[in-house]
Amino acid sequence: MIDKAKAVTKEDIRRMMARRRKEMGQQEIDEKSVRIAEFLLSLDFIKNSQTIMAYVNMPGEVRTEKIIEDLLKAGKTVVVPVCITQTVDLLASQIKGLDELVAGHYGILEPKKEYIRPVDPSILEVIIVPGLAFDIHGNRIGHGKGYYDRFLMKVPPFAKKVGLAFDFQVMPSVPVCHFDVPMDLIITESGIKKVM
Structure with a gap:
């Protein structure tokens, strides 16, 4: 447990959330993920957007x-991130199927080299973002490398940034830095949370 007498750091929260996620069984993750997907796919701006970037989940x-899969079936242009470790940046790359993916940096599924189709971040309409923790203001804590913070600075202001999380990952507040890019909304298994 975190000592409330001292300021809670991002690293404290990362450790706590990583521990909580490890306590979840695969069936619980699967069931909650289905509900989260249903909430996300029901949104009008998802239905009305053509170019959507989605992370490929880690365990x-x-x-x-x-x-x-559902976005591809709906005829959307689906883009996934590719980690560029030399510059600690993300490349947006279009995929046409999950079979184009292979384990890349950090064990995250990414397009095989022959399926890298770079997409300019300026055309992205929605970016679906992972995180270890979020707060009710849309602030996010990732794994600490800054890949998404750097990338999200390149997307147009109209692009919707959507964080996906389990309920326990949404806190009243998390520490933020000047370069952190907040989400426009957060979706958990209990629903769509508009940021304050």
Whole structure:
């Protein structure tokens, strides 16, 4: 447990959330991920957007395979991130199916080299973002490398930034820095949370 007498750091929250996620069983993750996907896919701005970027989940994260498959079936241009470790940046790359993915940096599924189709971040309409923790103001704590913070600075202001999380990952507040980019809304298994 975190000592409330001292200021809670991002690293404290990362450790706590990583521990909580490890306590979840796969069935619980799967069931909650299905509900989260249903909430996300019901949104009008998802239905009305053509170019959508979605993360490919790591173990313990909200699963995104169904989201990606449903978006592809709906004829959307689906884009996934590719980690560029040399510059600690993300490349947006279009995929046409989950079979184009292979384990890349950090064990995250990314397009195979022959399926890298770069997409300019300026055309993204929606970016679906993972996180270890979020707060009710849309602030996010990731794994600490800054990949998403750097990338989100390149997207147009009209692009909707949507965080996916389990209920326990949404806190009243999290520490923020000047370069942190907040989400426009957060979706959990209990519903769509508009940020304050």
